[in-house]
Amino acid sequence: MRSPYSSLAPRAFWRNGVAGKNPSSVVDLYQPKFPISQDLKIATAGSCFAQHIARHLRLRDYNVLDLEPPSAAIPDSVAKRFGYRMFSARFGNIYAVQQLLQIAEETIGNTPLPESLVVWEAEGRYFDAMRPSVEPEGLDSAAEVMAHRQQHLHYVDRLFRLADIFVFTLGLTETWRDRESGTAWPTAPGTIAGSYDPDRHEFHNAGFAEILGQFEAFRTLIRRVNPEIKFLLTVSPVPLTATASDNHVLVATTYSKSVLRAVAGELAATHDDIDYFPSYELVASPLARAELYEPNLRTVRMDGVDMVMRQFFAAHGVETLDTDAAGPADSDADTAAYPEIDADEEALCDDVLLEQFAPGS
Template structure:
């Protein structure tokens, strides 16, 4: 008997490899996926502009980065002695406009460099509802707690959204002909927009994502939104706010992502690394014992076998520190370390 409709995503025609370089851009779900990928030792530049929900702002930031243009001077804002920029998330701030300009310019340059070398861009679209700054007439990425009277809120027209994304994809392709795009629609519901408007917004994004994959064989789609609303479909998979997927849902979606997007070697590595992370988190019940030291030495050997694949020096240091602190229980016991130490 089945109690839910399981969604099994199709495998990507070109899978992600352990050695691939990835950039994530977009909504808070891009952060979640970026952290998951980083935790599994992939090379990731994770959401360098901070959380950006709407495709208009995403396209604008990517275009700025690749063309080397500086942030718009008219969109800086100062609040309580702190400077922000309407095109960027509030996590990017400074004590002066000059300092912020330098920081944002550096972030744009870093992102452009990463995109030109990346194998994948994971692009997560959050909402088609935008806020237009009335004074400048520009759509903003973040209102930075400015009074709502200074903005006009509306559902962006689908043709204009499509045009913005088509243009930026062409620009990305010119900058890096080997770059592949993986689109997702964020499963986070924007309930503050009302549920009907949220559904209209997600539908617009989903239609555009579908069209972009049909027109471009280097653009793929991963159904994180569909997994959340159709496969999981239960409030026990949400945080207390009933909006954001909880850790259980995030892990489930990532498992589906790994099955769909990773090649055979990377899937094997993910399984091994999950076991190692569990072992790293282990704490002995009875303190320092010969059995625990044997466990640590075995864990160290497992980490050593991965040194040619990924950077495990931080994890090795943790294990070595525990071994150094341990006191042999029997005469003649010795610390086992790699010959390279």
């Protein structure tokens, strides 16, 4: 053998695996570690990109758990505004792994957060600081917030115990925390509710070892009550809306996504029950030539989401739906028209609210 590279498959070489291709034509990008069939109970959580994954799984009649549903009479548009039908419980967006660990500690670890960390107030209305967007109009009192949270934690506990597959999209490394306890919130105080107090609140940008340890701790807790559960990780290809790191937002985004991708890769390489699906690579790498983003270079186009999910289902042996959009054209494919997507299908992202603080807004 002239070189150890002589016998490698075409997928190992950039010229064969990437150059001249687009995301819909690349092959062998994802080789599932374990099957995900329609009879398995699937839980979904994570950043706003994870909302798309749940929607596509449901379209193909996968058994996506929804343990905290609204009344059947509530229209989807209203239900979504109040945090229903987005994930398998009414979490709201979970951007950081620390948030995921915290809710596992609250439920399985039986260490609920105190009211001082949970309740935020704005204009006489009260919000759950751990999921401030699920009650956009707020509640009447702090006591009502705590009662709603207790009910929510009951459903989350059941979810952790029932799920066969837990799908989680890693979104951000940047968080805002309570200085004394280190507890992390999903949004900065004062963005949706609450008010910023520099003596109490601190910015934190987590690193590789910290996030890896947090997911390991989360996995240990879940397996205590559900030892057969498996995990499918993705990394959101959606860039940061804004950064508090004092870096340029492009540099901050590269750091955040690089760390999260490295964590996901390490977890998948270390554990047989953790797999990684490369949605990030399909959308954000040179392979896509930035064509799968809207003009703001941040929002993933709906046809991009469809393409990503077609790659996922093809790897699991699921046929393309007639309603699926075709992928972007390249030299080997005809140009295809994309069906219009109802605005209600778009993901709800809390961090978009940070745009209101940009100069000139």
